[in-house]
Amino acid sequence: MSDGKTIDQVAERLARRTPPRLAGRVRGVSDKGIAWLFIAPTILLLLAINIFPLIWTVQLSFTNYKANRAVRGYEYIGLRNYERVLTDSDIWQTLQVTAHFLCWTMALQVLIGFSLAWLINKQFKNHGFWTTVILLPMMLSPAVVGNFWTFLYQPQIGLFNYIVSFFTGVDPSSFDMIGSVNLAPWAIIIVDTWMWTPYIMLICLAGLRSIPDYIYEAAEVDRASKWRQFWSITLPMVLPFLMLAVLFRAIENFKMFDLVVELTSGGPGSITELASINLKREAFEKWRTGYSSAFAVILFVTVFGAANIYVKALNKVKQR
Structure with missing residues (x-):
């Protein structure tokens, strides 16, 4: 300057x-x-x-409101909708079906997903290629997956039935996966496991690769067996990752809708009618808007409360 x-x-x-x-x-x-x-x-x-629809849903749950008769108005009926939901045998049947689906999908996805992550973590030849192949199902749309597996489950031309027939010797046209009362729930469990196991695998793989190598080296110096290393090092250090993956998938599976609709539409009968499908039918087919709003609030409180308890358990595991 x-x-x-x-x-x-x-x-x-x-x-x-x-x-x-x-x-x-x-x-x-x-x-x-x-x-x-x-x-x-x-x-x-x-x-x-989020907030406005939630508040409106809570408000409607105390009324006899019906969306197809909005011009006629509605009146407040107190807790009557909640009483009807909690005493409805069909609702409890729906929740039982949802719990069966949730428990089996979580068990299979955790077992298979962790096993795949364990194998890929060994970094064998072409492990990157196989990791990409395994991740492909979760990249697809649920509607596409549902239509794809519907053809695979066809009794006459379905490839799945012929694969089962090859290992069991049963006539492939003698059983219908999505039309049988006994097999339809398992048909949905198989598809959801096929689609979302890679998600569990990915998070478990991140947990496995976050374990420092020197811990295993110290264990080998102490002559710890591979089994002992797994139980004392691998599983405790991967457990927070695994629990987090289970939390995300459990919440998603609790509100599963599109995949089941594409495969079975809740049938045969109501054997695969999950809570989300029942809620949709009550709200948009029977037009019991107040009743379905009460059901939605109950589901929200259930999931929110269970998730809070689970997160507290997860924090305790992290602090160990």
């Missing part, structure tokens, strides 16, 4: 000329304004998509 002053000196002089209280206030307002500029749209979107 012409007078020999540096930029830092000029900035310092300008700062001294500005009253401290005014400068701090201007800077504070500017920072907060920028922060709210980025945060406010997200908050408004969350309120519009």
Whole structure:
């Protein structure tokens, strides 16, 4: 500069000329304004998509509202919808079907997913290629997967029946996976396990590769067997990852809808009618909006409470 002053000196002089209280206030307002500029749209979107429908659903659950008769109005009936839901045998049957589906899919996906992660972690030849192949099912749309497996389950031309026939010797046309009362639940369990086991595998693989090698080296120095290393090192350190994967998948499976609709539509009869399908039928086929709202609130409280208990258990495992 012409007078020999540096930029830092000029900035310092300008700062001294500005009253401290005014400068701090201007800077504070500017920072907060920028922060709210980025945060406010997200908050408004969350309120519009999540909070408002939830509050409205709770309100409707205390009424006899029917969406196809909105012009006639509705009246508040207190807890009558909740009483009807909790005493409805069909609802309890639906919850039993959902629990059966949830337990078996979680058990199979954890067992197979962890086993696949264990094998891939060995980094055998072409393990990257096989990892990509295994991950392909979870990249597909549930509607596409449902239609794909519907053809595989066809009694006359379905490839699945011929594979089963090859190992068991049973006539492939003698059983129908999605039309049999005994086999239809297992048909859905098989498809969901095929589709989402790679998700469990991926999280378990991340957990396995996060274990430092020196821990295993120290165990080998102490002459610990492979089985002992698995129970004392591998499983405890991967357990938080595995529990987190189970939490995510359990919540998703509890509200499973599109895959089951594509495969069985809840049939035959109501043997594969999950809670989400029953809720949709009550709300949009029978138009019992108030009743279905009460059912939705009960499901939300159940899942929210179970998830909170599970997260507390997960935190205890992490602290060990």
